[in-house]
């Protein structure tokens with residue numbers, strides 16, 4: 001795979017499944033469990049290689065020779081996605097409309113696929129809070145997360161598509177954190193407390209819910225052009 005990377009700053013600075021209870025894998029269905037802690041425990045119990053060691057079931061040979069543009073490719077998941085970096089397009093901030101012309105100009109030949117990986121997670125847990133448990137909400141950070149994680153992939157993908165620079169596929173690295181069912185499964189009513197790292201985090205979850213419906217709409221719009229749109233949840237990995 002020949003990869004291009006767009007970045008931010010100086011250097012350039014499993015699929016989401018709509019789940020029904022009757023379809024999850026504890027009931028013989030094919031959809032993964034919404035509860036990721038239970039999902040991992042079950043995978044260990046079943047010695048399920050699909051979850052425990054993706055390399056035993058994944059064949060990446062179809063990517064051989066493909067040109068791929070990855071946003072946010074300087075670290076962690078984005079960096080891991082690229083074995084070979086062909087070129088870097090510096091200075092691409094996915095929140096900036098004006099950066100899209102630079103991005104499009106930097107992609108000389110159309111790419112086979114775009115992987116929208118750039119993302120941002122505001123650290124402090126957000127919650128409304130009441131009484132003794134004073135909450136913390138940061139609306140500016142919430143809007144920033146929505147801009148980077150939801151509007152960003154649309155901004156990038158639409159600019160490249162309209163310029164005729166995407167041949168096959170748009171992949172959006174999103175999160176099951178945008179799923180209402182996941183939220184209610186992982187954080188059932190009454191479970192919220194400030195020691196729970198999943199407490200609140202309004203901006204993160206709102207940004208991914210918005211991202212997920214954006215991806216569905218984008219897939220409808222690009223389908224006639226034979227460009228598919230795929231939403232991917234990368235599971236949980238330590239952030240920087």
Ligand SMILES: NC(=O)c1ccc[n+]([C@@H]2O[C@H](COP(=O)([O-])OP(=O)(O)OC[C@H]3O[C@@H](n4cnc5c(N)ncnc54)[C@H](OP(=O)(O)O)[C@@H]3O)[C@@H](O)[C@H]2O)c1
Nearest residue numbers: 008013072074076077093094117118119173174175236237
């Ligand atoms: N890690 C997890 O457990 C997890 C779970 C679910 C979903 N995800 C999603 O998977 C993706 C990768 O996760 P990760 O943990 O590898 O993320 P990460 O370590 O936070 O890396 C995100 C990348 O996005 C770039 N970025 C941030 N804001 C940007 C902007 N405005 N314009 C362009 N690039 C920008 C960052 O560059 P700078 O450092 O220069 O800002 C960085 O290279 C993210 O979209 C994340 O939301 C991760």
